Structure formats: structure tokens, C-alpha cells
Amino acid sequence: KAGVTQTPRYLIKTRGQQVTLSCSPISGHRSVSWYQQTPGQGLQFLFEYFSETQRNKGNFPGRFSGRQFSNSRSEMNVSTLELGDSALYLCASSLTGQGKGEAFFGQGTRLTVV
Amino acid sequence: AQTVTQSQPEMSVQEAETVTLSCTYDTSESDYYLFWYKQPPSRQMILVIRQEAYKQQNATENRFSVNFQKAAKSFSLKISDSQLGDAAMYFCAYRNAGGTSYGKLTFGQGTILTVHP
Numbered sequence: 001k002a003g004v005t006q007t008p009r010y011l012i013k014t015r016g017q018q019v020t021l022s023c024s025p026i027s028g029h030r031s032v033s034w035y036q037q038t039p040g041q042g043l044q045f046l047f048e049y050f051s052e053t054q055r056n057k058g059n060f061p062g063r064f065s066g067r068q069f070s071n072s073r074s075e076m077n078v079s080t081l082e083l084g085d086s087a088l089y090l091c092a093s094s095l096t097g098q099g100k101g102e103a104f105f106g107q108g109t110r111l112t113v114v
Numbered sequence: 115a116q117t118v119t120q121s122q123p124e125m126s127v128q129e130a131e132t133v134t135l136s137c138t139y140d141t142s143e144s145d146y147y148l149f150w151y152k153q154p155p156s157r158q159m160i161l162v163i164r165q166e167a168y169k170q171q172n173a174t175e176n177r178f179s180v181n182f183q184k185a186a187k188s189f190s191l192k193i194s195d196s197q198l199g200d201a202a203m204y205f206c207a208y209r210n211a212g213g214t215s216y217g218k219l220t221f222g223q224g225t226i227l228t229v230h231p
């Protein structure tokens with residue numbers, strides 16, 4: 001079956017702009033989580049959505065937001081981009097988002113803010 | 115809050131030999147799950163192995179095995195018969211069993227593994 005698909009793969013934006021990233025989970029998976037990966041901070045949890053509801057969020061400013069659609073596809077939005085938002089953004093899908101269940105990751109979106 | 119520490123930024127191993135990657139974690143929870151993920155240059159994270167905290171038996175998956183020491187909060191990964199395709203960044207990750215930890219994995223800083231032919 002198809003894996004987790006993230007689009008676009010690469011993105012270059014200017015400071016102050018906003019950006020929307022997309023994640024299509026594995027069919028049947030209802031949980032989608034987002035992570036930011038940077039060389040300095042490593043992998044940090046942004047938020048998780050399940051059945052269109054945000055169930056959990058990490059310590060990121062309100063400029064970072066997301067949503068999930070009825071088909072489980074998720075989008076992540078960053079407004080008023082800062083240079084420090086340059087990172088690899090990964091999404092992960094799983095059946096329930098809990099327990100020992102495997103989280104399947106996409107290949108990520110590389111965001112560069114100039 | 116839970117933390118995960120990988121004290122080895124880089125490791126190297128000769129092809130066909132064995133290497134052990136270290137991971138320690140800190141938590142006040144008694145029920146949780148631990149994972150090792152691999153991230154090759156293609157960037158896609160792949161699950162290598164997982165361990166349930168309430169199981170004393172160490173998990174194994176083919177050439178990969180763990181040494182889980184719950185009291186010491188240690189979770190190391192052993193790779194036997196290393197192959198060139200094992201070269202990647204390896205991340206140790208933690209997830210609470212319940213509560214409000216939905217979708218959240220806490221990752222260590224990663225260990226870059228180089229495999230020499």
C-alpha cells in the first residue's frame with residue numbers, strides 16, 4: 001500500500017510569508033503527527049490530529065497551526081515565517097497515535113526561509 | 115517531561131561486525147514504549163525495533179536487538195553482521211503508554227552510523 005506522502009518536497013519562502021505543507025497518511029490511518037527537525041534542536045513534536053481533532057500539541061508558538069480533513073489528510077501552516085523556521089518538517093501517520101503502534105513517516109518537506 | 119539522550123553523536127563499524135548504539139531516557143512513568151528509528155540520507159524515518167516497558171524480554175528483529183534495562187533507564191541497540199545499508203542516522207524514541215501523549219514521540223539527538231567496507 002502507498003506510504004505517507006508529503007508535498008511539496010522542497011520549499012523556499014521569504015521572511016514574513018506564510019506556508020502550507022501537506023501530508024497524506026497511509027490509507028486507514030486516522031492519526032497524523034507533525035515534527036520539526038533541525039540540526040540544533042533535533043526532532044521536536046509539533047502537534048497530532050485524530051479524526052479532524054487536535055489531541056496534542058508541542059511547545060511551538062501560535063504561528064504554527066494545522067488541521068485535518070475528513071479523509072485524514074493533514075495540512076500544517078506556518079505564518080509570518082522567521083529564518084529559524086528553516087527545517088525539515090516530517091509527518092507521521094499511525095492507526096491510533098497511541099501505544100506500541102508504529103508511526104510511519106513521510107520523506108519530509110525541506111523548508112528554507114530566506 | 116520525558117527526555118531521551120544519545121551520548122554518541124557518531125559511531126563507525128566494519129562491515130560484518132557488531133556495533134552497539136546507546137540510549138538513556140528519563141521518565142517518571144512506569145508504562146511506556148521505546149523505539150529505534152533509522153533515517154538514511156533519503157530522510158525517511160524507518161522503524162527498526164520497538165520495546166514495551168512491561169516486557170522484560172529484550173526485543174529482537176533479525177540482526178537488530180536491544181538491551182533494555184528498565185531500572186537503569188537504558189535502551190541500547192545492537193546491530194550484528196553490519197551491512198553497508200545500515201549506514202544512517204539512528205534515533206532512540208520514547209512514547210508514554212497512555213494519558214495525553216497522543217501521537218507524540220520524544221526523540222534523542224541521534225547517532226550517525228558509518229559502515230566501512
